Amino acid sequence: MAVLSKYVDRIDNKTTISQALVGAAVGAWTIKLFYSVLNKSGNDMCCVASEGKMQLTNDHNIESPDILTMNRVNDEDFTLAEAEKLVLEKQLKNKSDRDLLQPGLNNEFVKQLVKLLKVMIPKALCYETGLLAVHTLCLISRTFLSIYVAALEGAIVKYIVRKDLRQFTIVLFKWFGIAIPATFINSMIRFLESKLSLAFRTRLVRHAYRLYFKNQNYYRVSNLDGRIENADHRSLTKPCFDLMLIGLALMRSSQRRLQSNILLGPALSIIVIGLTAHIMRVLSPKFGQLVSEEANRYGYLRHIHSRIITNAEEIAFYGGHKVELQQLRQAYNRLVNQMNYIFTQKLWFIMLEQFFMKYVWSGTGMVMVSLPILMGSNKRSYQNVDVSADMDSSVSERTQYLTTARNLLISAADAIERLMTSYKEIVALAGYTYRVAGMLKVFEETAQGIYNKTTTVEGGKEQRSVIEFINDQPVAKGRIVYSDNYENACILLRSVPVVTPNCDVVVTSLNLCIKPGMHLLITGPNGCGKSSLFRILSGLWPIYAGELHIPRPIEDKPCMFYIPQRPYMSIGSLCDQIIYPDTRESMLNKGINENDLRNILKMVSLEHIAQRDSFYVVRDWKDILSGGEKQRMAVARLFYHKPMYALLDECTSAVSVDVESSIYETAKNMGITLLTITHRPTLWKFHTHLLEFDGQGGWSFRPMELSEHQRP
Numbered sequence: 001m002a003v004l005s006k007y008v009d010r011i012d013n014k015t016t017i018s019q020a021l022v023g024a025a026v027g028a029w030t031i032k033l034f035y036s037v038l039n040k041s042g043n044d045m046c047c048v049a050s051e052g053k054m055q056l057t058n059d060h061n062i063e064s065p066d067i068l069t070m071n072r073v074n075d076e077d078f079t080l081a082e083a084e085k086l087v088l089e090k091q092l093k094n095k096s097d098r099d100l101l102q103p104g105l106n107n108e109f110v111k112q113l114v115k116l117l118k119v120m121i122p123k124a125l126c127y128e129t130g131l132l133a134v135h136t137l138c139l140i141s142r143t144f145l146s147i148y149v150a151a152l153e154g155a156i157v158k159y160i161v162r163k164d165l166r167q168f169t170i171v172l173f174k175w176f177g178i179a180i181p182a183t184f185i186n187s188m189i190r191f192l193e194s195k196l197s198l199a200f201r202t203r204l205v206r207h208a209y210r211l212y213f214k215n216q217n218y219y220r221v222s223n224l225d226g227r228i229e230n231a232d233h234r235s236l237t238k239p240c241f242d243l244m245l246i247g248l249a250l251m252r253s254s255q256r257r258l259q260s261n262i263l264l265g266p267a268l269s270i271i272v273i274g275l276t277a278h279i280m281r282v283l284s285p286k287f288g289q290l291v292s293e294e295a296n297r298y299g300y301l302r303h304i305h306s307r308i309i310t311n312a313e314e315i316a317f318y319g320g321h322k323v324e325l326q327q328l329r330q331a332y333n334r335l336v337n338q339m340n341y342i343f344t345q346k347l348w349f350i351m352l353e354q355f356f357m358k359y360v361w362s363g364t365g366m367v368m369v370s371l372p373i374l375m376g377s378n379k380r381s382y383q384n385v386d387v388s389a390d391m392d393s394s395v396s397e398r399t400q401y402l403t404t405a406r407n408l409l410i411s412a413a414d415a416i417e418r419l420m421t422s423y424k425e426i427v428a429l430a431g432y433t434y435r436v437a438g439m440l441k442v443f444e445e446t447a448q449g450i451y452n453k454t455t456t457v458e459g460g461k462e463q464r465s466v467i468e469f470i471n472d473q474p475v476a477k478g479r480i481v482y483s484d485n486y487e488n489a490c491i492l493l494r495s496v497p498v499v500t501p502n503c504d505v506v507v508t509s510l511n512l513c514i515k516p517g518m519h520l521l522i523t524g525p526n527g528c529g530k531s532s533l534f535r536i537l538s539g540l541w542p543i544y545a546g547e548l549h550i551p552r553p554i555e556d557k558p559c560m561f562y563i564p565q566r567p568y569m570s571i572g573s574l575c576d577q578i579i580y581p582d583t584r585e586s587m588l589n590k591g592i593n594e595n596d597l598r599n600i601l602k603m604v605s606l607e608h609i610a611q612r613d614s615f616y617v618v619r620d621w622k623d624i625l626s627g628g629e630k631q632r633m634a635v636a637r638l639f640y641h642k643p644m645y646a647l648l649d650e651c652t653s654a655v656s657v658d659v660e661s662s663i664y665e666t667a668k669n670m671g672i673t674l675l676t677i678t679h680r681p682t683l684w685k686f687h688t689h690l691l692e693f694d695g696q697g698g699w700s701f702r703p704m705e706l707s708e709h710q711r712p
C-alpha cells in the first residue's frame with residue numbers, strides 16, 4: 001500500500017487523465033474477459049446438442065467469394081458443399097436474422113453484449129462483481145509494482161556505477177522484498193481470472209440450459225453448432241493501464257532527472273504506433289470470417305462423425321464403410337483446405353506485424369529513450385564547483401535513467417503488443433457474442449412458439465388457405481386449451497390441420513373427440529400423418545389453426561404418455577429405465593418399491609432381465625437389450641406411469657403377438673385409454689373406435705363394428 005500511495009502521489013496532477021484511462025481500460029478488460037466466457041459457453045451448449053444438425057450461420061459465411069473459388073477447384077468438395085447446405089437448410093433467413101448473423105463491432109454487438117452481461121452479472125452486488133473488483137485491484141497493484149521494480153533496478157545500477165555498497169545492499173533487499181507481493185499478485189490475477197471466467201460461464205450455461213429444456217426446446221431447436229474453440233485468458237485492461245502509468249513514469253523520470261522536453265518522445269511514439277496500427281488494420285485479412293468458415297467445416301466434420309457413431313450398426317450391416325469413409329475424408333479435406341488458406345494469409349500478415357512491432361517500434365523506443373539525454377540540459381555541470389564529482393553523479397543519473405527507461409519500455413512494448421492482439425480478440429468476441437446471443441434468442445422464441453424456418457411457400461392455394469403467412473413465415477394461429485375436468489377429461493380437436501414443419505399440409509382439418517375408455521385405432525398408408533397427429537397432441541408441432549383441448553398436465557406431467565416405435569434407453573440402471581422420466585426420489589415418494597418394479601417387468605415378460613441384473617447397476621441398455629426387449633421396456637414405463645391416455649406408435653412392432661396381446665389387455669385393465677397406430681390386424685380387437693386416413697388429406701372417424709375385431 002505504501003508503494004501504491006507513493007505512486008499515486010507522484011501522478012496526482014494527472015488524476016483526471018488517469019481516471020478516464022483507467023475507466024476505459026477497465027471497460028475494455030471486462031469485454032475481453034467475457035470473450036473467453038462466451039466462447040466456452042458456446043462450447044458447452046454444443047455438447048447439449050450432440051446430435052445438432054444445423055449450424056447457426058448464414059449462406060454468406062459458407063459462400064464467401066474466395067472460399068467458393070477454392071471449392072470449385074475440387075468437384076468433390078463442391079458436391080460436399082451441396083450436401084452441407086442440405087444440413088444447413090434449416091437456417092434462419094429473414095432479414096432481421098440476417099443482420100444478427102453478421103458479427104461485427106457495431107450497435108448490435110453492444111446490445112447483445114449488454115443482454116448477456118445482464119445474465120452474467122444479475123445484480124450490482126453479487127459474487128461476480130466482488131471477484132471483478134478484487135481482480136481489478138490486483139491488476140492496478142501489479143502495474144504500480146512493475147513501475148516500482150523498474151525504478152529499483154535503475155537505482156541498483158546507479159549505485160553499482162557509484163560504487164556505493166551500502167545503498168546498493170539496501171536497494172537490493174528492497175528489490176527482493178517486493179518480489180514476494182509481486183509474485184503473489186501475479187498468481188492471484190490468474191486465479192481470479194479463472195474463477196471469474198468460470199462464474200460467468202456457469203451463469204450463462206445455466207441460463208442457456210434452462211431455456212434449452214423449456215417447452216420442449218431441445219426438440220424444437222435443432223440448430224446448435226460446434227465451432228467454438230478455447231479462448232485465451234489475456235486481458236485488455238492490463239496493457240491499457242500499463243501503458244498509461246508507464247508513460248507517466250517515463251515522462252516524470254525524463255523531466256526530473258534530465259530536465260528535457262517530456263512531450264517529444266511520447267508524441268513521436270504515439271504517431272508511429274498510430275500509423276503502423278492503421279496500416280495493419282487496413283492490410284489485415286478478414287480473420288473473423290475465415291475462422292468462422294473454419295468452424296463451420298469443423299462442425300460439419302463433427303456432425304458426420306456423430307452420425308457414424310449413432311448408426312454404426314446399420315452402416316456395418318450394409319457394409320457402407322466406403323461411402324462413409326469418403327464423406328468423412330471429404331469433410332476433413334475441406335477443413336484442411338480452409339486451415340491452409342488461413343495459414344497462408346497469416347504468413348504475410350504476421351511478417352508485417354513482426355516488422356512493425358519488433359523493428360519499427362523498437363527503433364522508435366530507442367529514439368524515445370535517447371531524446372531526453374541527447375536534448376537534455378547540462379547547465380548543472382558548469383555551475384557546480386566540483387566538476388569531476390558532478391560528472392560522476394550525472395553519469396550515474398543517466399545510467400539509472402537508461403536502465404529504468406529500458407525496463408519501462410520493455411513493459412510498454414509488451415503492453416502495446418498485447419493491445420494489438422486484443423483488438424483481434426475483440427473482433428472475435430463480436431462473433432462469439434452474436435453466436436451465443438443468437439442461440440439464446442432462438443431458444444426464447446421457439447419456447448414461445450415463434451418459429452423461423454425456410455419453407456417452400458410455392459405450395460399453392462391449399463397451403464395458403466390452411467396456413468396464414470406473414471413475411472413468408474407461417475403463423476401458428478391454433479390454440480391449445482387445457483381442461484381441468486379430470487372426470488371427463490377428453491381430447492378434442494376442432495378444425496386442426498396436420499401441417500409438417502416444412503409447411504406441407506398432410507390433413508386440412510381434423511375434428512375428433514376422444515373420451516376416456518374410447519380406445520382408438522389409427523390406420524392409413526405410410527406418410528398419411530398418423531405419427532404427426534401424435535406430435536400435435538404432444539405439443540411438438542405447432543397448431544396452425546383450430547383448437548386442441550387436452551387435460552391439463554398434473555404436476556407438469558402430461559396426461560398422455562407417448563411410446564415410439566424406436567424406444568429410447570436413458571443412461572442409468574434397470575430401475576432408471578423403467579421409471580423414466582421419473583427420478584428415483586420421486587419413485588420412492590410415490591411409494592413404489594423393488595417388488596412393484598419386478599411386477600411391472602413381469603407384465604411385459606421381462607422378469608429375466610431383473611434376475612440377470614441388479615436393479616441398480618448402470619449399463620448401456622441401448623446395446624444390451626434386443627429390439628423387442630427395448631420395446632417391452634418402453635411399455636413397462638407405461639405401466640409404471642399409468643397415464644390417462646397412451647399414444648402407442650407401432651410400439652410393439654417387434655414384440656411377439658402373444659406378449660403384445662397380454663400387454664394390451666393389461667393396459668386396458670389398468671384403465672388406460674389407448675390411441676394406437678398399428679398395421680397389425682391382431683390389435684384391432686382391443687379398440688372401440690377407428691380413425692382412418694386415406695393418404696390424400698381425407699379421414700374418417702367412427703366406432704368399430706364388432707365384426708371388425710375379427711379382421712384377418
Ligand SMILES: Nc1ncnc2c1ncn2[C@@H]1O[C@H](COP(=O)(O)OP(=O)(O)OP(=O)(O)O)[C@@H](O)[C@H]1O
Nearest residue numbers: 500501502506524525526527528529530531532533
Ligand atoms: N420433421 C419433419 N419435417 C418435415 N416433414 C415431416 C417431418 N416428419 C414427418 N414429415 C412428413 O409428414 C408426413 C406425415 O408423416 P408421419 O410421420 O405422420 O407419417 P405416418 O403416417 O406416421 O407414416 P408411417 O406409417 O410410415 O409411420 C410425411 O410426408 C413426412 O414426410
